[in-house]
Amino acid sequence: MMTCFRPFLCIMLALAALSPQQGMARPIRNGGKLLLTNGISSLEGASGGGLTPWAVIAGNETSDGFGMSAHGTLVEVKDYDYQSAGVAIGIRDRIELSYTHQDFNTNEIGAALGLGKDFAFSQDIFGAKIRVAGDLVYDRLPAIAVGVQYKNNNQGAIVRAVGAKGDEGVDYYASVSKLFLARSILLSATARLTKANQMGLLGFGGGKQGNHTLQFEGSAAWQLSRRIAIGGEYRRKPDNLNIAREDDWFDAFAAVAISRNVTATIAYADLGSIATVKKQRGVFLQLQTAF
Amino acid sequence: MSIILSLLLLQAPYALPGEAAVDPYVADSRHAGAVPFTGDGMAKAFGGQDGIRRIVDRFVAINFADPVIGEIFANHDKVRLKRTLFEQFCFILNAGCTYSGRDMASAHKDLGVQKADMNRLVETLQRAMREEGISFQAQNRFLSKLAPMRHDVIEK
Numbered sequence: 001m002m003t004c005f006r007p008f009l010c011i012m013l014a015l016a017a018l019s020p021q022q023g024m025a026r027p028i029r030n031g032g033k034l035l036l037t038n039g040i041s042s043l044e045g046a047s048g049g050g051l052t053p054w055a056v057i058a059g060n061e062t063s064d065g066f067g068m069s070a071h072g073t074l075v076e077v078k079d080y081d082y083q084s085a086g087v088a089i090g091i092r093d094r095i096e097l098s099y100t101h102q103d104f105n106t107n108e109i110g111a112a113l114g115l116g117k118d119f120a121f122s123q124d125i126f127g128a129k130i131r132v133a134g135d136l137v138y139d140r141l142p143a144i145a146v147g148v149q150y151k152n153n154n155q156g157a158i159v160r161a162v163g164a165k166g167d168e169g170v171d172y173y174a175s176v177s178k179l180f181l182a183r184s185i186l187l188s189a190t191a192r193l194t195k196a197n198q199m200g201l202l203g204f205g206g207g208k209q210g211n212h213t214l215q216f217e218g219s220a221a222w223q224l225s226r227r228i229a230i231g232g233e234y235r236r237k238p239d240n241l242n243i244a245r246e247d248d249w250f251d252a253f254a255a256v257a258i259s260r261n262v263t264a265t266i267a268y269a270d271l272g273s274i275a276t277v278k279k280q281r282g283v284f285l286q287l288q289t290a291f
Numbered sequence: 292m293s294i295i296l297s298l299l300l301l302q303a304p305y306a307l308p309g310e311a312a313v314d315p316y317v318a319d320s321r322h323a324g325a326v327p328f329t330g331d332g333m334a335k336a337f338g339g340q341d342g343i344r345r346i347v348d349r350f351v352a353i354n355f356a357d358p359v360i361g362e363i364f365a366n367h368d369k370v371r372l373k374r375t376l377f378e379q380f381c382f383i384l385n386a387g388c389t390y391s392g393r394d395m396a397s398a399h400k401d402l403g404v405q406k407a408d409m410n411r412l413v414e415t416l417q418r419a420m421r422e423e424g425i426s427f428q429a430q431n432r433f434l435s436k437l438a439p440m441r442h443d444v445i446e447k
Contacts, residue, residue, distance in 0.1 A: 138438045138439070184427065184428055
């Protein structure tokens with residue numbers, strides 16, 4: 001038995017060893033996914049829509065190979081700026097491992113909240129997802145995946161001061177996704193257990209609710225052409241903090257496969273009330289590259 | 292003479308003149324691998340038999356020349372492939388044909404087709420349909436009939 005000094009590498013090796021026999025018989029081959037079927041990178045780094053994961057795996061690989069993706073995302077709403085960047089790897093179109101760093105700048109609101117102008121919340125998110133059954137495009141059975149997201153907020157003292165119970169948390173989710181080719185429509189639904197406030201940027205748990213609660217999320221997309229899809233998303237959110245109401249999220253998006261390796265997404269997002277300031281609406285922009 | 296003629300007639304469902312001989316099999320339109328569309332909407336959307344024939348000819352030409360999947364086609368009887376693919380597409384699109392080719396599992400046995408090859412094939416078919424001016428929505432409706440065949444096409 002080998003000693004594992006680097007857990008990540010060990011996971012990779014173990015997965016390679018666990019690959020089904022039939023998979024081993026075919027040559028390793030990277031790339032080959034249909035355009036747009038890897039999804040974009042959601043805010044927390046999981047492949048899917050912008051607000052919610054889908055049961056798809058990062059990268060352009062099929063079950064015969066390995067893939068990766070990287071993304072940069074900007075959200076500019078009325079009073080706040082948000083940026084995130086991350087990477088993900090896909091293993092045999094079966095397992096996804098992702099890392100994303102999020103920055104949330106409070107601009108003028110920071111001063112009003114007593115945090116100081118341009119105070120920024122930030123957190124790191126490590127995600128893992130496994131597609132347990134089905135296929136997005138070909139099979140009758142929809143793609144079904146389960147995932148976890150470990151979130152670590154970098155401002156523990158501040159998020160506790162605003163009423164959060166903690167500065168780290170784990171989300172657990174299950175997603176079902178299907179592209180109905182006959183109608184060119186993709187539908188996806190996700191159930192998430194979470195105690196995160198605004199994804200975790202405002203910490204985890206609060207005075208109203210300290211535990212994980214079950215939240216539902218969904219996406220609907222219509223493929224206009226091989227390269228362009230438009231759609232909308234909804235994400236139900238918990239409301240844990242006493243001092244700041246948290247609203248459900250909505251968006252309307254257009255995603256364009258600029259090339260086999262680059263997908264650009266623009267969306268109009270309504271993020272509701274954030275950190276006591278209502279009507280946070282604005283634009284979501286993302287560039288993703290995938291191989 | 293009559294023996295040769297009857298042999299030719301007997302052979303007709305398997306291979307037509309100009310095609311390489313194939314092992315005998317029972318022809319049945321169900322071998323097309325999909326239940327045809329009802330009504331004439333899809334046949335019209337694809338320009339009837341003439342449109343379908345142009346798409347198939349182009350599709351086959353693109354596949355033979357393709358840098359990714361060309362070698363899978365290299366040793367195939369192009370004449371027969373054009374005919375049987377035309378029959379299959381025409382049958383599924385309900386454009387007035389029967390399918391006389393082999394079933395999908397037999398036709399793709401030992402070709403070593405991987406998922407990436409199947410996806411590439413989808414892209415070459417999209418290209419052939421696009422060049423013929425078929426609307427994207429109609430393309431996807433047709434692809435939805437072909438998609439379940441993946442299990443019989445790819446190497447397990």
